Amino acid sequence: MTQLRTVQVLGGGSAGSSAHVKSLTAGLVARGVRVSVCAPDSLERIYDFRGCGADHVPVARRGDPMSLGALRAACSTADVVHAHGLHAAVRSAVALGGQRVPLVVTWHTRVYADGPRGHLLRLLERRAVRAAAVVLGASSELVDRARRRGARDARLAPVAVPSPRRVPALGDDAQDDSNGKARAELGATGRPLLMAVGSLVPDRGYGTLLDAARAWRALDPVPLLVIAGEGRERAALQGRIDNEGLPVSLVGRRDDVTELLAAADVALLPSRWEARSLLAQEALRLGVPLVATAVGAVPELVGDAAELIPYGDATALAETVTRLLGDPDRRAELASAGRVRAATWPTEDDTIAHVLSVYDELTQPSPR
Incomplete structure (x- = not known):
């Protein structure tokens, strides 16, 4: 043949x-x-x-x-x-x-x-x-x-897309140690870590994300929002972060996104539109609670295993994340539901x- x-x-x-x-x-x-x-x-x-x-x-x-x-x-x-x-x-x-x-x-x-x-x-x-x-x-x-x-x-x-090289189990000491190192590198020791990943372009919704970050400054401890990715909006986003004193770090393109995401308390997907989002898939497989916009194929991808909000609604985003950070039982529920949902995907x-x-x-x- x-x-x-x-x-x-x-x-x-x-x-x-x-x-x-x-x-x-x-x-x-x-x-x-x-x-x-x-x-x-x-x-x-x-x-x-x-x-x-x-x-x-x-x-x-x-x-x-x-x-x-x-x-x-x-x-x-x-x-x-x-x-x-x-x-x-x-x-x-x-x-x-x-x-x-x-x-x-x-x-x-x-x-x-x-x-x-x-x-x-x-x-x-x-x-x-x-x-x-x-x-x-x-x-x-x-x-x-x-x-x-x-x-x-x-x-x-x-x-x-490829599954993470190793999906951590709850209570995994080696994974906990790895997460601790990742959080220390990012400057999130002793404070919640929020993670977003994707190109720095307008349709990703990062402007809304920075609007929500203003509200998180009132929390104690103040969570750190880390955004991994590069793009033409970087200078504008960094300007807002500096001028408004936002608890946000732009870390550029990374080859260890899975490890960083696994260390996060909440993953964020504020996009205007998504099909089968790579971030959403990795977050649910890793058992990281996800807050995402209810756009495109996101609802059919994640089902009830994530918190869904309207696109462009900074208030809903800020309030949903604040509620999750104060509710460890709900985060654990989403982590478990995410793994179950991921097992149903092709x-x-x-x-x-x-x-x-x-x-x-x-x-x-x-x-x-």
Whole structure:
């Protein structure tokens, strides 16, 4: 049997989509599939696709002729090209123009824009989904959106991400020691630790989070809010933190997010929209109480295992966190419910098997 050859295409690569591609790549390689990952060098340094057994093809997140040429050359010998995210999908569609190679597109999230940029965004979405043989949406809402944009075949495909290397048990002395070291490093010894993770961009809701942090200054002891991530809003957020004296620390991009999150008293997800949030999945698996906005696929992901609040409501966010910090029984209840909920999600093996079945469907000869 001829070895199946796939090309995975990433653009800028959110943490969720990049982690998914790494997991998918490792699983496909283990099943005898030849995988090439077209992604910027920066993502290869972080996610080490080569270490999973894939070929890495450096392709910048641009649509210039050189980048498109490199992408086209990489895709020319593939049996299936799989693009992750809108920008990767559009560039893949352009690169595949004239080639008889099926394109699979996974939508991990959505982008918000108004006015002329919003119109351009809709055009790009239509271009991407109409070029795809199959669109896989990480949530029901994304599947519906792809169908409205003209997708020929759009399917729900919940994206599983790797489980934490070690899910701590309650009362685990080694884990308690690790948590203590993480809290000491962050400056949260003797005070509650709140944790948020994600790119520092407007739709993440960090402005609302800083508004809530003003209220937490009245608590004793004052909790420390740690935000892990980088992005164009960093300077503005740091300016507010400094000017308003907020108990908030921006720690940048970290490769030990799981360890930091495991040490937190509460995880926070204040986003405007999320599909299968990486933070939400890790928090529930780790048994860390989660406060999240009731947006996108978050309610269907977490069920009753998290506290849900409206997007942009700083008062609700501040009050919910304050209540949780004063109620250890409720935090323990959420920790237990989170682990139970996480056990119901598709596994990495489920996700890989589903994607491979789509590839097989697109590459098998049609019955006469």
